Amino acid sequence: MVIVAMDKKLSNKIVRDIKQKILSGALRTGDRLPAERDLAEKYKVSRITVRHAISRLVYLGFLQTLPQSGTFIADFRKNASLELLVDIISSDEEVDKSILIELMEIRRIFESYCAGRAVIKMDEY
Numbered sequence: 001m002v003i004v005a006m007d008k009k010l011s012n013k014i015v016r017d018i019k020q021k022i023l024s025g026a027l028r029t030g031d032r033l034p035a036e037r038d039l040a041e042k043y044k045v046s047r048i049t050v051r052h053a054i055s056r057l058v059y060l061g062f063l064q065t066l067p068q069s070g071t072f073i074a075d076f077r078k079n080a081s082l083e084l085l086v087d088i089i090s091s092d093e094e095v096d097k098s099i100l101i102e103l104m105e106i107r108r109i110f111e112s113y114c115a116g117r118a119v120i121k122m123d124e125y
Contacts, residue, residue: 007052010045014053016091017043022062022073023088023099033063033071060084077102082110 021027033039039050054071057063061084064074076084077099085103 007046007049010043010049011052011056014039014043014045014050015056018053018057019060019062019091022076027073029073029075031073033073035070060087 018027018033027033033054034042036047036050036054040047043050054063054065058065058071058074061074061076063071065071085107088100088103
C-alpha cells in the first residue's frame, strides 16, 4: 500500500512537471516526448510510474501516444475536455492567461450546447 502511494505521488510530480512545460510553451504541440526509459532515468522512477503519468496526461488531452512512433504533445486547445478544464483551473500552477481565456470560451460553448440540449429534451416530454 505504501509503495502504491509513493508511486502515485511520484507519478503526480511527473504529470505536474510535464503539464507545466506544456502550459509554459517549453514543450509545444507536435513535440515528441523522450522515451519512457529516458523519462524514468530523468525522474529517477520506474517505467511503470512514467507510464501512469503519461496515461494521465493522455486522459487530460495534453499528450497523445502513437504506436510504434512515441508520445507527442497534443493540441490540447483543440481537443480540450471538461476534465482538462477542471484540472487547469483547479491547479495552483501558473497558467498563461490566453490559455485560460480559450478554455473558458470552450466552457461557454459547452454550457450553451448542454442548455440547448436540455431544452430540446424538456420539450420532448
